[in-house]
Amino acid sequence: MSTYSSSSQDSIYSSPGPQQYAVVTQGMMSNPASISENDKQQLMQALRTHRVNTLTELRRIERIFASLNTADVTAPMTAAWAYYVNSNNLLNELRGLTKNYPFSSECLDEAKWQTTEDPSSSRSWNYCWLVLTKIKNQGLITKHARLLARKPTMWGGQTPTAAGVEKLATACIKEWTRALDQMLRNWSTPPSTTGR
Structure with missing residues (x-):
C-alpha cells in the first residue's frame, strides 16, 4: 500500500478549478447604494488589479461608486480610468468600432496630451x-x-x-465620429470628481 493518498482533494497540488465570478452583479446594479462593504472592497480590488478593463464594466462600477458618494472609491476609480486609456484599451475599443478606417492613435495621443495640460481636467475622475x-x-x-x-x-x-484626400478624410471623419459618439453615449451626464 502506498503512503500517498489516491485522493488529491485536499492536496496542495489540487486545483481549485475555474473560478466563476461576476464583478458587478445584478443586485448591485438594481440598488447600488446598498452594496455591502465587502462588495465595495471587491470592486475596488478588481479595479486595482485591472480585472475590469472595458468601458462597459468600468461604467457599471462607476455608477455604483457614484451612488455611494464616498471618498475611498475615488482613487481606485481614477486609476482604473487612467489605466484603461493609457494601456491602449480605449484605442482598441475605438478601433473595434472603426473597422474600415481604424481610429487614429495620433488623434487619441493629442487628446490625452491636451487633457493632461488642461487645468479643468480635475473636474472629473474619469480620464476616459x-x-x-x-x-x-x-x-x-x-x-x-x-x-x-x-x-x-x-x-x-x-x-x-x-x-x-477629401474623399478619404470624409470617410474617416464619418466613421470615427460615429465611434466617438457611441462611446460618449455611455454617459448621460458628465462625470464629476465623485463620478456623478
Whole structure:
C-alpha cells in the first residue's frame, strides 16, 4: 500500500478549478447604494488589479461608486480610468468600432496630451470621458482625418489628388465620429470628481 493518498482533494497540488465570478452583479446594479462593504472592497480590488478593463464594466462600477458618494472609491476609480486609456484599451475599443478606417492613435495621443495640460481636467475622475470630450470639443477627428488622408503612405507612395484626400478624410471623419459618439453615449451626464 502506498503512503500517498489516491485522493488529491485536499492536496496542495489540487486545483481549485475555474473560478466563476461576476464583478458587478445584478443586485448591485438594481440598488447600488446598498452594496455591502465587502462588495465595495471587491470592486475596488478588481479595479486595482485591472480585472475590469472595458468601458462597459468600468461604467457599471462607476455608477455604483457614484451612488455611494464616498471618498475611498475615488482613487481606485481614477486609476482604473487612467489605466484603461493609457494601456491602449480605449484605442482598441475605438478601433473595434472603426473597422474600415481604424481610429487614429495620433488623434487619441493629442487628446490625452491636451487633457493632461488642461487645468479643468480635475473636474472629473474619469480620464476616459475627459479624453473623449476633448477629441469632440477640439475638432481633433477632422484635423487627424485630414492629416492621415494627405499621407503618401495611404496612397501607396503616390501623391494623392485633392479629391482623393477629401474623399478619404470624409470617410474617416464619418466613421470615427460615429465611434466617438457611441462611446460618449455611455454617459448621460458628465462625470464629476465623485463620478456623478
